[in-house]
Amino acid sequence: MASKFSTEHYSSPAVSDPAVFPETADVQEQLTTLDPASGAMADPGASASSWNDLAAEEDFVPRHVGPSAAEVATMLETLGVSSLDALMEQTVPAKIRAKQPLQLPAGRSEAELLQALKAIAQQNQVFRSYIGMGYANCITPPVIQRNILENPGWYTQYTPYQPEIAQGRLEALLNFQTVVTDLTGMEIANASLLDEATAAAEAMSMSYGLHKGKATAFWVAESCHPQTIEVVKTRALPLGIEVIVSHPSEVAQCDRPIFGMLLQYPATDGRIEDYEAAIAHAHEAGALVTVAADLLALTLLKPPGEFGADIVVGNTQRFGVPLGYGGPHAAYFATREAYKRQIPGRLVGISKDVQGNTALRLALQTREQHIRRDKATSNICTAQVLLAVMASMYAVYHGAEGLQRIATRVHQLTCGLASGLTQLGYRVGQTPFFDTVRVEGEAAQMAQVWERAIAHRINLRRMNATSFGITLDETTTPQAVEELLRVFALEDAAPQQLDITTRIPKAFQRTSPYLSHPVFQDYRSETELLRYMYRLQMKDLSLATAMIPLGSCTMKLNSTSEMLPVTWAEFGQIHPFAPVEQTQGYQTLFRQLEDWLAEITGFSAISLQPNAGSQGEYTGLLVIRQYHLQRGDAHRRVCLIPESAHGTNPASAVMAGMKVVPVKCDRDGNIDIDDLRAKAEKHSDTLAALMVTYPSTHGVFEEGIQDICAIVHQHGGQVYMDGANLNAQVGLCRPAELGADVCHLNLHKTFCIPHGGGGPGMGPIGVVAHLTPFLPGHDIVSPYAETGEHIGAVSAAPWGSSSILPISWMYIALMGGEGLTHATEVAILNANYMAKRLEGHYSILYRGRNDRVAHECIIDLRPFKKSLGIEAEDIAKRLIDYGFHPPTMSWPVAGTIMVEPTESESQAELDRFCDAMIAIREEIREIEDGNADRQNNLLKNAPHTAAMVAGDRWDYPYSRERAVYPTPWTKANKFWPSVGRVDNAYGDRNLVCACLPMDAYTE
Structure with missing residues (x-):
C-alpha cells in the first residue's frame, strides 16, 4: 500500500464535504505537505503560494501525534528502516492490509470544527424536562464542573489498580460508597456501575447465582421504569430466566417459584408504596429482593434496608451530573455484607501500607471476572468513576x-x-x-x-x-x-x-441519620472544597503528570478541544427520552459518527448503544445468538475463546447463554490453528462463535487471522473481534476485511474518550450486513422499532452515554483519514522503538514477522523472580519512584508487564521511560552481583514516600536520594506517592468499604 503521507495525498486542496459539514461547505482546505520518506512535516515556515493557502487552518495532527518530524526520523533510524511505510511493510502482513485508504473528510482545525459542531449542537432543542423515568435535571456546582468534570487531572486517570498513586480517587470513591450505604440503609456498596437498568440486571444475575433451589422466574414490579424492565428482559433471555411483570401484591398468587424480585421506590409514576408484605412473601419463597431507589428521595423516605431489601440499585445522576441525553451517569449497587464476594464491579476498601498507615485499594479483586472468567456471573470490568466522583463531591458540597x-x-x-x-x-x-x-x-x-x-x-x-x-x-x-x-x-x-x-x-418518613461522617461536614465553603479536591488530585498520577504506558489500554491524548463540547447545554441538558424531533443535532452526530466508524472498520452498520467495552462484547454475542435463532439454529451455543483472552470474553459468553470452549495458544502466543481447527470440527454442529482479539493480546499481528476466521465460518460460526487493540488497525486494516462479523470498538481507547479514572467508556459494535437486522433496539424510541428481529435494549438510554460521543466525533473530524492512519503508524513506531531500546536489558516475550511488535510489547520479568525473588510488582512499584504509572502487570502472561506507549507520546517521553526501565535493570544487577540485599533493596521497598525520607530513621542500605530522586528529571518534577506499598491481604481480611466512623477520626 502506498504511503499515506506522500506529497500526492497532501499537496492538493480538499473541499469540505457539504453533506457532512453543510455549515462550512464553502471552506477549502490545504493540509501541510509531508515528507514521503519519514512522514515529517515539510518546511513549516514556508510562505503561502496561493490565495487558497491563506484560508488553511492549523493542522491538528501534529498536536495529537507526539513525536516531531525529527523524532520520527531518529526513531526510524534506530530501527534501521527508511520510512514509516517500510516499517509498516515489515510489521503488518500485506495480505491483511486495507483494500483502500480511509474515505473520510479531510482533517480540519480545532477552531473550525468547534464552530461546525456548535452548529450541529444547535439543531437540538433544549426543552424543560419533566419526563422523569429515573432522570432529572440538576445543578452541577460550578466548582465541581470546572475542577472535576473539566479537569484533565481527574478525567485522564486510569483505573486505580495501582493504589499507591490513586489514593485521591480511591478516597472520592470511598465517599461515594458511603453516600450509597448511608442513604440506602445497606451494609456495603460498590464503586458504581453503568446505569440503573444494567445495575438492576446485575442484581437479577446475582440473585439467580445465589439461589439454592431450581427457581428460574424473576418477579418485576410493573411500576418499574420501562427501560429497566426492557434491559432486564434482554439479560434474562439467554440465561433461560422467565421475567414476570406484574403488581407486587400479586406475588402471593404466583404459581411458579421465584428466585428474585425487583421493585421501584418510588414507582415510575411517582407512587410511594408499602412493599413490606410483598418482600416478606418473596423471602418466604427463598427469593432475594432488589429495590431500585431514588437517592434524593431517600433523604426523606425510609431506606430500603430498613424494610427488608437485600439489594438496592439506582442512579446517582441527579447528584450533580448533567442529563447528557442518557449518560454517562454513575449507577450504584448496594447489598448486605454477606454477599460481598458476589457484588459485581469494583469495591474500594480500607487497608494499610507497609508502614502501617491507612491506605485505600480495590478490595476482593479475586471475585472479578478477570479471575473467575467463565465462572463469573458478571462481565463488568469498569465503573463510572468520573461521574461517581462528581456525585460524591455533590454530597460533600451539600x-x-x-x-x-x-x-x-x-x-x-x-x-x-x-x-x-x-x-x-x-x-x-x-x-x-x-x-x-x-x-x-x-x-x-x-x-x-x-x-x-x-x-x-x-x-x-x-x-x-x-x-x-x-x-x-x-x-x-x-x-x-x-x-x-x-x-x-x-x-x-x-x-x-x-x-x-x-x-x-x-x-x-425517614428517621435514621445519614452522612454524619466528617467528610460531609468539613468542606461546605467553596474554598475548603476546592482545596480538598486538589489535595485528592495531587495524590493521583494522571496523563497530566506523565505517560501512562498501559498495554491494551491506549492512554492517548484527550485533547481539550475534543472535551469542550461535553458540557455544552445543547448536549448536556437533554433528557434521554426527549422527543426525537427535538434532538436532530444528536441524530446528525450519531449518523456521521456511525458512518465514519463503519468506514474505518469496514462494517455495514454500527450500534452506539453499548455504554462500555464489556457491554459491547455482550451485545455482539447477543447479536450472533439472535442470528442463529432466526436461522433455526438455537442449538449453536459453543463459543471458542483463546486461552490468552481478556477475562471479560468468557464472562460475556456465559452471560449470552453460550458454552465456553478454550483454544490453545502456541509458544509464540498465537492462536494454535491446529487446535482451533480440531475444536471447530468437534463442535461443528453446535459452534456459535469465536472471540478473538486483533492484533493479538500479546501484541503482534497474527499472520493467520484470515485463515482463523475462515475455519470458523466453514463450520457455521460467526467471528466476534474484540476491538481493544483497534489502535493498531485504523487506516491500515479493517476488521470486516479480516473476516470478523462483529467487533466492539472501545471509544475510550482508540477514539479518545478519556478513561476518567476507570470510566466512563463507550463500546459500540459494528456488524456485517447479515447481522444488521439484529442490532439492539429500544422500545421507548420509535426509530429503533422498525423490525421485530432486533435484540432488546442493552443500556438504559437508546444511544448509551450520548454526551461523550462528541469527543470521538471531534477526534475523527480533526484527524481525517490521513491523520488517523498516521496516528496508527506512529503508535506502531513508538512501540517498536521502545522494544528496540530495551533490547539487551530485558527480553521481549513475543514478536511478529521481522521481529516487530504491533502497538504494544510484553517485557518478560520472570527470570528475575526465579533467580532473585524480584517480582513484576517490585519493578512496577519502583517505576512509581521514577514518576511513571506502571504498565499492565501479569497479563496476558503472569510475571510480565505489557507496555503501550500510544502515538501521543514524544520521543523524549519514551526515552525517559526507557531510561527508567534501564536504570531499574541496573538496580536489579546490583542484587545479582551481591552489592544489594535480596530483601532490603530499592525495588522491594518501593515506592518510597515523602514521609519515609523525611523521617528521623532511615533503616535502608541506600541513600534517601537514590530512593526518591533516582534521575535528574525526578529532582526537577517529583510525583510523590502518598502511601507506601499497600497490604492487599490485610484489606481483604479486614474489609471496610465505607468512611470510618466518627470515633476513628477522634482517635
Whole structure:
C-alpha cells in the first residue's frame, strides 16, 4: 500500500464535504505537505503560494501525534528502516492490509470544527424536562464542573489498580460508597456501575447465582421504569430466566417459584408504596429482593434496608451530573455484607501500607471476572468513576442538611403542583409521592395540554392518551410550577393558592441519620472544597503528570478541544427520552459518527448503544445468538475463546447463554490453528462463535487471522473481534476485511474518550450486513422499532452515554483519514522503538514477522523472580519512584508487564521511560552481583514516600536520594506517592468499604 503521507495525498486542496459539514461547505482546505520518506512535516515556515493557502487552518495532527518530524526520523533510524511505510511493510502482513485508504473528510482545525459542531449542537432543542423515568435535571456546582468534570487531572486517570498513586480517587470513591450505604440503609456498596437498568440486571444475575433451589422466574414490579424492565428482559433471555411483570401484591398468587424480585421506590409514576408484605412473601419463597431507589428521595423516605431489601440499585445522576441525553451517569449497587464476594464491579476498601498507615485499594479483586472468567456471573470490568466522583463531591458540597433541603423543596413544589392540578379538575389521586405526580384527564383535554406544553418548550411524560407523568427536580422554581399550571388550565385561570403540605405519611418518613461522617461536614465553603479536591488530585498520577504506558489500554491524548463540547447545554441538558424531533443535532452526530466508524472498520452498520467495552462484547454475542435463532439454529451455543483472552470474553459468553470452549495458544502466543481447527470440527454442529482479539493480546499481528476466521465460518460460526487493540488497525486494516462479523470498538481507547479514572467508556459494535437486522433496539424510541428481529435494549438510554460521543466525533473530524492512519503508524513506531531500546536489558516475550511488535510489547520479568525473588510488582512499584504509572502487570502472561506507549507520546517521553526501565535493570544487577540485599533493596521497598525520607530513621542500605530522586528529571518534577506499598491481604481480611466512623477520626 502506498504511503499515506506522500506529497500526492497532501499537496492538493480538499473541499469540505457539504453533506457532512453543510455549515462550512464553502471552506477549502490545504493540509501541510509531508515528507514521503519519514512522514515529517515539510518546511513549516514556508510562505503561502496561493490565495487558497491563506484560508488553511492549523493542522491538528501534529498536536495529537507526539513525536516531531525529527523524532520520527531518529526513531526510524534506530530501527534501521527508511520510512514509516517500510516499517509498516515489515510489521503488518500485506495480505491483511486495507483494500483502500480511509474515505473520510479531510482533517480540519480545532477552531473550525468547534464552530461546525456548535452548529450541529444547535439543531437540538433544549426543552424543560419533566419526563422523569429515573432522570432529572440538576445543578452541577460550578466548582465541581470546572475542577472535576473539566479537569484533565481527574478525567485522564486510569483505573486505580495501582493504589499507591490513586489514593485521591480511591478516597472520592470511598465517599461515594458511603453516600450509597448511608442513604440506602445497606451494609456495603460498590464503586458504581453503568446505569440503573444494567445495575438492576446485575442484581437479577446475582440473585439467580445465589439461589439454592431450581427457581428460574424473576418477579418485576410493573411500576418499574420501562427501560429497566426492557434491559432486564434482554439479560434474562439467554440465561433461560422467565421475567414476570406484574403488581407486587400479586406475588402471593404466583404459581411458579421465584428466585428474585425487583421493585421501584418510588414507582415510575411517582407512587410511594408499602412493599413490606410483598418482600416478606418473596423471602418466604427463598427469593432475594432488589429495590431500585431514588437517592434524593431517600433523604426523606425510609431506606430500603430498613424494610427488608437485600439489594438496592439506582442512579446517582441527579447528584450533580448533567442529563447528557442518557449518560454517562454513575449507577450504584448496594447489598448486605454477606454477599460481598458476589457484588459485581469494583469495591474500594480500607487497608494499610507497609508502614502501617491507612491506605485505600480495590478490595476482593479475586471475585472479578478477570479471575473467575467463565465462572463469573458478571462481565463488568469498569465503573463510572468520573461521574461517581462528581456525585460524591455533590454530597460533600451539600452535606446531609443541604440534600434534605433540596429534597424537601422539590417535594413541596410537587405538592403545590398536585394541589393546583386538583383545583383545575384533574385527577391526581391520594397515593403518597415524592417528586412525581400522575395526572389524568379526558383524552381531548390532554391532547390540548400536550400541544400547549410543546408550545411552551415543556416536555411531559405521556403515560397514555388520558394521563401524563410530571417529575420536578432541583432546577424547578415556583415560577416554573405556575407556568405548568397555566398550561394545564387551558382557557381557565390558573389557581393561585397552592397547598405545599407534605404528602409523605409518617410510616414512610425517614428517621435514621445519614452522612454524619466528617467528610460531609468539613468542606461546605467553596474554598475548603476546592482545596480538598486538589489535595485528592495531587495524590493521583494522571496523563497530566506523565505517560501512562498501559498495554491494551491506549492512554492517548484527550485533547481539550475534543472535551469542550461535553458540557455544552445543547448536549448536556437533554433528557434521554426527549422527543426525537427535538434532538436532530444528536441524530446528525450519531449518523456521521456511525458512518465514519463503519468506514474505518469496514462494517455495514454500527450500534452506539453499548455504554462500555464489556457491554459491547455482550451485545455482539447477543447479536450472533439472535442470528442463529432466526436461522433455526438455537442449538449453536459453543463459543471458542483463546486461552490468552481478556477475562471479560468468557464472562460475556456465559452471560449470552453460550458454552465456553478454550483454544490453545502456541509458544509464540498465537492462536494454535491446529487446535482451533480440531475444536471447530468437534463442535461443528453446535459452534456459535469465536472471540478473538486483533492484533493479538500479546501484541503482534497474527499472520493467520484470515485463515482463523475462515475455519470458523466453514463450520457455521460467526467471528466476534474484540476491538481493544483497534489502535493498531485504523487506516491500515479493517476488521470486516479480516473476516470478523462483529467487533466492539472501545471509544475510550482508540477514539479518545478519556478513561476518567476507570470510566466512563463507550463500546459500540459494528456488524456485517447479515447481522444488521439484529442490532439492539429500544422500545421507548420509535426509530429503533422498525423490525421485530432486533435484540432488546442493552443500556438504559437508546444511544448509551450520548454526551461523550462528541469527543470521538471531534477526534475523527480533526484527524481525517490521513491523520488517523498516521496516528496508527506512529503508535506502531513508538512501540517498536521502545522494544528496540530495551533490547539487551530485558527480553521481549513475543514478536511478529521481522521481529516487530504491533502497538504494544510484553517485557518478560520472570527470570528475575526465579533467580532473585524480584517480582513484576517490585519493578512496577519502583517505576512509581521514577514518576511513571506502571504498565499492565501479569497479563496476558503472569510475571510480565505489557507496555503501550500510544502515538501521543514524544520521543523524549519514551526515552525517559526507557531510561527508567534501564536504570531499574541496573538496580536489579546490583542484587545479582551481591552489592544489594535480596530483601532490603530499592525495588522491594518501593515506592518510597515523602514521609519515609523525611523521617528521623532511615533503616535502608541506600541513600534517601537514590530512593526518591533516582534521575535528574525526578529532582526537577517529583510525583510523590502518598502511601507506601499497600497490604492487599490485610484489606481483604479486614474489609471496610465505607468512611470510618466518627470515633476513628477522634482517635
